Amino acid sequence: MAIYKLQINGRSYEADVEADTPLLWVLRDNLGLVGTKYGCGIAQCGACTVHVNGNAIRSCVYPVSAVGESKITTIEGLSEKGDHPVQLAWDEVDVPQCGYCQAGQIMTATALLQKNPNPNTEEIENAMNGNICRCGTYHRIREAVALAATKLK
Amino acid sequence: MKLAATAGGGLFLGFSWTSSVASALEVVSDTALAAGKIDFNSYLALSPDGLITIFSPNPELGQNIKTSFPMIVAEELDADWTKVKVIQAPLDTNKFERQVTGGSGAVPHSWERLRKAGATARQMLIEAAAKRWKVPASSLSTENSMVIHKASGRKLSYGELVTEAAKMPVPAEVKLKEPKDFKLIGKAVRNVDNHEMVTGKPLYGIDFYRDGMLFAMIQRPTAFGMKLKSVDAAAAKAMPGIVDVVTFKNNVAVVGKSTWQVNKARKALKIAYEKEGALESSADHDRLFKELLDSKEATVRRKDGDVDTAFKNAAKVVKGEYQCPFLSHAPMEPMNFFAHVRPDGVELVGPTQTPERARGEVAKLLNISPEKVTVELTRLGGGFGRRLAADYVLEAAELSSIIKAPVKVIWTREDDMTGGTYRPAVRYRFEAALDAKGNMIGYKLRGVGINSGNPTREDNFPSGAVDNLLIDSVEHQSPITTGPWRAPITNFLAFAEQAFLDEVAEAAGKDPVQFRLALLEKAKKAPVGEIKYDIDRMKGVIELAAEKSGWGKKKGVAQGFSVYFSHRSYVAQVGEVELKNGAPVVKKIYAAADCGQVINLSGANQQVKGGVVDGLGHAMYSNLTFKDGAPEQNNFSTYRLIRMKEVPEIDVHFVNNGIDPTGLGEPALPPTGGAVANAIYKATGKRLRNQPFMQQAEFKSA
Numbered sequence: 001m002a003i004y005k006l007q008i009n010g011r012s013y014e015a016d017v018e019a020d021t022p023l024l025w026v027l028r029d030n031l032g033l034v035g036t037k038y039g040c041g042i043a044q045c046g047a048c049t050v051h052v053n054g055n056a057i058r059s060c061v062y063p064v065s066a067v068g069e070s071k072i073t074t075i076e077g078l079s080e081k082g083d084h085p086v087q088l089a090w091d092e093v094d095v096p097q098c099g100y101c102q103a104g105q106i107m108t109a110t111a112l113l114q115k116n117p118n119p120n121t122e123e124i125e126n127a128m129n130g131n132i133c134r135c136g137t138y139h140r141i142r143e144a145v146a147l148a149a150t151k152l153k
Numbered sequence: 154m155k156l157a158a159t160a161g162g163g164l165f166l167g168f169s170w171t172s173s174v175a176s177a178l179e180v181v182s183d184t185a186l187a188a189g190k191i192d193f194n195s196y197l198a199l200s201p202d203g204l205i206t207i208f209s210p211n212p213e214l215g216q217n218i219k220t221s222f223p224m225i226v227a228e229e230l231d232a233d234w235t236k237v238k239v240i241q242a243p244l245d246t247n248k249f250e251r252q253v254t255g256g257s258g259a260v261p262h263s264w265e266r267l268r269k270a271g272a273t274a275r276q277m278l279i280e281a282a283a284k285r286w287k288v289p290a291s292s293l294s295t296e297n298s299m300v301i302h303k304a305s306g307r308k309l310s311y312g313e314l315v316t317e318a319a320k321m322p323v324p325a326e327v328k329l330k331e332p333k334d335f336k337l338i339g340k341a342v343r344n345v346d347n348h349e350m351v352t353g354k355p356l357y358g359i360d361f362y363r364d365g366m367l368f369a370m371i372q373r374p375t376a377f378g379m380k381l382k383s384v385d386a387a388a389a390k391a392m393p394g395i396v397d398v399v400t401f402k403n404n405v406a407v408v409g410k411s412t413w414q415v416n417k418a419r420k421a422l423k424i425a426y427e428k429e430g431a432l433e434s435s436a437d438h439d440r441l442f443k444e445l446l447d448s449k450e451a452t453v454r455r456k457d458g459d460v461d462t463a464f465k466n467a468a469k470v471v472k473g474e475y476q477c478p479f480l481s482h483a484p485m486e487p488m489n490f491f492a493h494v495r496p497d498g499v500e501l502v503g504p505t506q507t508p509e510r511a512r513g514e515v516a517k518l519l520n521i522s523p524e525k526v527t528v529e530l531t532r533l534g535g536g537f538g539r540r541l542a543a544d545y546v547l548e549a550a551e552l553s554s555i556i557k558a559p560v561k562v563i564w565t566r567e568d569d570m571t572g573g574t575y576r577p578a579v580r581y582r583f584e585a586a587l588d589a590k591g592n593m594i595g596y597k598l599r600g601v602g603i604n605s606g607n608p609t610r611e612d613n614f615p616s617g618a619v620d621n622l623l624i625d626s627v628e629h630q631s632p633i634t635t636g637p638w639r640a641p642i643t644n645f646l647a648f649a650e651q652a653f654l655d656e657v658a659e660a661a662g663k664d665p666v667q668f669r670l671a672l673l674e675k676a677k678k679a680p681v682g683e684i685k686y687d688i689d690r691m692k693g694v695i696e697l698a699a700e701k702s703g704w705g706k707k708k709g710v711a712q713g714f715s716v717y718f719s720h721r722s723y724v725a726q727v728g729e730v731e732l733k734n735g736a737p738v739v740k741k742i743y744a745a746a747d748c749g750q751v752i753n754l755s756g757a758n759q760q761v762k763g764g765v766v767d768g769l770g771h772a773m774y775s776n777l778t779f780k781d782g783a784p785e786q787n788n789f790s791t792y793r794l795i796r797m798k799e800v801p802e803i804d805v806h807f808v809n810n811g812i813d814p815t816g817l818g819e820p821a822l823p824p825t826g827g828a829v830a831n832a833i834y835k836a837t838g839k840r841l842r843n844q845p846f847m848q849q850a851e852f853k854s855a
């Protein structure tokens with residue numbers, strides 16, 4: 001076990017865990033940030049997506065020891081009041097069914113829009129294709145990403 | 154928990170588990186709960202500040218019940234929807250009936266009850282205003298949480314009337330609204346939990362935490378037909394964070410302080426298993442199916458007329474065999490449950506579609522009375538039927554009773570996919586006898602399945618439309634566990650039947666839509682035996698789908714037709730397919746649904762589109778196979794689910810016929826496979842009889 005200092009959502013945290021512990025489980029079990037979800041544990045579904053220095057990564061396969069000084073953003077830190085344009089678009093389009101995959105979907109979409117504020121449908125699909133939604137909300141996800149892009153302008 | 158605020162950071166002052174636990178169970182804020190609300194009935198409480206609290210009793214797994222149930226109450230109450238807070242009710246069999254999510258039955262069951270709950274409270278508010286103003290109740294109307302006296306222009310808000318209204322006698326009879334006066338029902342209303350979901354609030358069972366709670370994972374036998382022989386847990390017990398390793402039934406549970414620690418320690422277990430039943434492989438099932446299809450013994454499900462004579466006299470006989478693979482439910486949130494078995498009672502918290510069953514089975518297991526067991530319902534990260542079973546709840550309860558501590562049992566995705574209660578594998582043989590004019594005079598269906606129960610739906614269409622008909626089945630008992638999977642049995646049977654009817658229509662030289670309509674006409678004019686579906690409703694969706702898709706009118710577009718009745722609703726679909734590098738690409742699906750009155754247009758659209766995506770994805774890609782009793786796929790790397798790029802445009806239409814709601818959680822799924830397979834046939838000339846389509850020899854390499 002070792003103490004890891006982590007910069008998450010603009011705050012400092014410490015966790016005493018083993019070096020190979022995936023960031024996902026540090027967030028969920030040690031820091032109480034359970035918005036980031038477990039779906040597969042092998043980087044196949046995207047439910048655990050968070051940002052490391054603005055890049056979308058799969059936290060289920062990202063060991064805490066690799067985080068270092070990097071700045072992490074989770075769904076809880078996307079906005080103070082839940083009014084990030086992507087979150088607003090998700091509500092407006094009424095995307096969620098069970099909702100379990102949606103934190104990961106939103107984090108993937110936000111990272112895409114930060115790099116490409118004007119994605120076409122193909123670019124949206126390429127970015128989002130790694131995120132599974134078992135309930136099949138794909139149409140609305142696509143629509144919400146496009147709507148969020150207009151809100152970010 | 155090892156957690157500390159860093160001296161330098163200063164912003165983070167400590168994390169309160171308690172607040173996270175509270176919000177895990179309550180979506181509504183504490184202020185809302187503390188507003189001095191007065192219960193009007195099981196579903197409804199009003200507060201003097203105008204807040205309306207509606208309790209939603211049924212488990213929410215994405216079918217949107219937590220929004221649509223309260224809409225029905227609020228409609229009859231004439232409530233201001235912006236003042237409505239919805240709370241998930243725990244299991245309470247005194248207050249509620251049928252707290253179950255399954256069978257697309259919640260709205261049909263509760264429609265009247267919910268309307269009356271709202272209308273009764275409305276009537277009491279009116280009586281209170283009438284008393285205060287000394288005017289007849291009949292001179293008052295309601296709107297947007299207000300009682301209004303038109304003649305004098307006076308208005309009182311519900312909040313102002315609550316205290317007096319609660320003292321009014323509960324009316325025995327109330328008048329319900331005419332559907333034309335609905336203001337909320339039938340409109341698109343956003344999910345009441347959107348904000349919580351898009352901000353990552355702890356809503357799900359897997360998010361639940363309680364101080365002092367332990368985490369556990371369970372190693373179950375690696376193959377169906379194996380049992381536990383011996384366990385060497387020394388290495389696992391010595392690993393960091395591990396509190397104990399305990400064995401019960403065929404389970405070895407690793408209990409510790411965090412998910413990752415128990416997951417790691419579990420890999421250090423040395424377990425020996427031994428055979429206790431057959432270790433079946435998919436190749437064995439393929440052989441077995443052929444035998445059972447020719448078996449002399451079968452359970453007759455329906456028999457009309459004389460099939461032997463009909464087939465003897467037939468001008469043409471059409472035959473087709475269709476095979477369905479096992480499937481995992483694979484909800485995105487894997488199985489998990491929290492249990493705390495105390496000397497004085499049992500607390501259960503987590504995702505279940507059947508809280509009452511969970512309570513009953515746990516009470517039986519622990520030999521206590523069900524009243525001693527409480528079940529708190531979290532939001533479910535999907536269910537698809539998997540959470541109708543209580544196996545994972547029982548495990549958590551048994552483990553807690555052994556270790557005498559509160560514990561949350563978490564399944565990994567691998568546990569979830571290899572842990573059973575699958576959609577059963579089935580093979581069907583269809584035979585149709587046609588006379589010289591192309592009329593279907595005989596119809597035979599045999600279904601043979603692995604732990605499938607009755608794999609037919611003997612009273613569904615085309616039963617009743619064919620003079621000579623025989624439907625029977627044979628079941629093979631296997632150690633592989635199976636259970637209901639969204640639209641049980643019909644999720645595949647509908648494809649097989651609708652694809653076969655396409656073959657028959659072709660052999661008869663008839664248009665597939667006209668062929669189906671003619672059969673319905675026959676069932677109406679000269680019904681054979683009992684008819685348990687509504688001919689007019691089925692006809693209605695067929696005609697609507699044909700119209701919206703431009704059936705038979707589009708040049709150069711390969712279309713396929715399908716229609717199915719399941720649970721209580723009717724859905725017809727048209728698929729459109731194009732070829733790309735020799736492989737079929739589904740471009741568009743039209744769906745026409747008759748679910749009676751639509752409650753929430755947004756949620757209803759989701760159920761149809763989600764059902765179509767579910768049906769399409771599994772028909773095209775998903776397959777669970779076995780080798781020596783062990784599933785060969787254990788995660789999304791090998792078990793394929795549909796992804797965004799593979800989803801076609803979906804065009805949804807509802808029949809508006811003014812009948813009461815008949816449910817929509819499942820009925821949109823069954824027709825999709827048939828619509829797609831029939832379109833693929835049009836595009837490629839290849840009849841697909843097995844799923845998943847993209848693993849068939851024709852397209853495997855494409």
Ligand code: FES
Nearest residue numbers: 039040041046060
């Ligand atoms: S849980 Fe990390 S990608 Fe699935």
Ligand code: FES
Nearest residue numbers: 098099133134135
């Ligand atoms: S909304 Fe249920 S998995 Fe995406």
